[in-house]
Amino acid sequence: MKRQRYAVLMIGIFLLLSVLFTFAMDYSEPESVKDVPGADKGLVFENMGRKTLESASIEYDIPYEDLIAELGLPDDIDPGTRVSDLPFEEDPGDIVKEAIISIKSGQEQEQMESSA
Amino acid sequence: MKNKHIRILVLTAFVALTLNWSLQHLSGISTFLCHYCPESVLQASVLLLSGEDVAKINAGNIAVLLALTVTTLAFGRGFCGWICPFGAIFEYLNLIRAKLNIIWNPPENVDSTLKYLKYIIFIGLILITAGVGEYIFRDFCPARALYLLEIPESGALFPLLILGIVLIGGIIVPRFFCRYLCPLGAYTAVIARISPTSVKLNSDLCIICGKCKKACQLGIDPVVKIPKTECTNCLDCIEECPADALEVKL
Numbered sequence: 231m232k233r234q235r236y237a238v239l240m241i242g243i244f245l246l247l248s249v250l251f252t253f254a255m256d257y258s259e260p261e262s263v264k265d266v267p268g269a270d271k272g273l274v275f276e277n278m279g280r281k282t283l284e285s286a287s288i289e290y291d292i293p294y295e296d297l298i299a300e301l302g303l304p305d306d307i308d309p310g311t312r313v314s315d316l317p318f319e320e321d322p323g324d325i326v327k328e329a330i331i332s333i334k335s336g337q338e339q340e341q342m343e344s345s346a
Numbered sequence: 347m348k349n350k351h352i353r354i355l356v357l358t359a360f361v362a363l364t365l366n367w368s369l370q371h372l373s374g375i376s377t378f379l380c381h382y383c384p385e386s387v388l389q390a391s392v393l394l395l396s397g398e399d400v401a402k403i404n405a406g407n408i409a410v411l412l413a414l415t416v417t418t419l420a421f422g423r424g425f426c427g428w429i430c431p432f433g434a435i436f437e438y439l440n441l442i443r444a445k446l447n448i449i450w451n452p453p454e455n456v457d458s459t460l461k462y463l464k465y466i467i468f469i470g471l472i473l474i475t476a477g478v479g480e481y482i483f484r485d486f487c488p489a490r491a492l493y494l495l496e497i498p499e500s501g502a503l504f505p506l507l508i509l510g511i512v513l514i515g516g517i518i519v520p521r522f523f524c525r526y527l528c529p530l531g532a533y534t535a536v537i538a539r540i541s542p543t544s545v546k547l548n549s550d551l552c553i554i555c556g557k558c559k560k561a562c563q564l565g566i567d568p569v570v571k572i573p574k575t576e577c578t579n580c581l582d583c584i585e586e587c588p589a590d591a592l593e594v595k596l
Contacts (some may be wrong), residue, residue, distance in 0.1 A: 233349055233581045233584055233585065233594065234352075234580065236421070236543075236594050237352070237353075237356070237419070237424075237581070240417060240420075240421040240424040240425075240428065240579075241356065241424075243416075243420065243421070244371075244413050244417040244425065244429060245413075245415070247409075247412065247413035247416055247417065248409055248410050248413040248575060250409075251408070251409035251410075251412045251413055252409040256408070280396070294484070297450055317370075317371050319380065333379055346465055
């Protein structure tokens with residue numbers, strides 16, 4: 231095999247497989263709804279990694295600014311940033327889930343206090 | 347253009363990609379390199395086996411590890427020679443080494459013994475990860491220390507110290523970290539053993555000029571043996587061979 235052919239094939243296949251596997255992982259995110267914390271609040275978390283910050287705030291009906299503040303992200307972060315691309319060292323999907331649950335809990339408490 | 351220069355260009359492209367990730371991470375808009383480092387998922391797999399939460403495993407890690415494993419199975423340790431953004435640093439150090447006219451290489455018996463260190467580190471890492479239940483290599487990883495592009499928080503200067511040591515080592519011995527210390531290199535070495543692709547010598551054509559040995563950064567003498575576990579398929583030896591006796595073959 232020629233040197234150039236080896237290099238192009240090897241690098242090409244590595245990059246192609248990385249992209250393919252990333253997509254495959256992304257679309258088969260292992261997650262059982264019933265095991266997810268917050269399920270008792272009627273929240274269903276599926277494929278968090280694929281959602282953007284904006285779509286997550288719309289889907290879970292929470293103010294975008296509250297979500298950003300809860301996550302400690304800069305105000306100018308792109309709302310189209312995918313959850314899986316957030317700059318957290320732990321699993322970003324889990325961190326966003328916890329933030330949503332926390333905001334929802336806060337909202338529930340506020341509602342209870344105002345109705346009381 | 348020479349094979350070596352093409353390879354350095356390719357490696358530089360991967361360094362640029364990694365630096366781009368690092369800069370995005372610094373400005374808070376992207377995940378860090380560790381999320382795409384196959385080493386992390388090796389540890390994460392151990393965490394999973396030892397009963398830790400599956401959420402500790404990042405999809406990006408698994409994807410890159412799978413891609414690395416398949417590519418290594420098919421093409422040997424080409425990842426180390428052509429893609430690894432940390433290995434690239436040692437290529438740059440080699441250029442400095444050449445400028446400084448450093449031609450020293452460790453004695454063969456010392457070199458062949460030290461090569462086993464990376465396997466010990468790899469096994470130790472897996473065992474300790476399973477015992478502690480955390481990604482312990484992050485506290486030692488010189489690649490992470492380099493590409494973090496910022497001074498770590500208090501008490502985390504140890505990785506920088508390790509980085510300094512391996513960089514100095516890289517000036518003294520070519521590909522110092524890759525040869526002796528890299529746990530991911532140990533993983534690819536194990537996989538490469540069963541790879542059908544390797545550099546092969548046609549001894550009928552070989553004129554035993556020694557140019558291939560001189561070109562090899564890993565201290566391999568192709569005339570004696572080309573171990574798949576050590577050869578990173580950089581292919582510099584093939585280019586240097588004046589008799590066309592070396593070839594990469596399936």
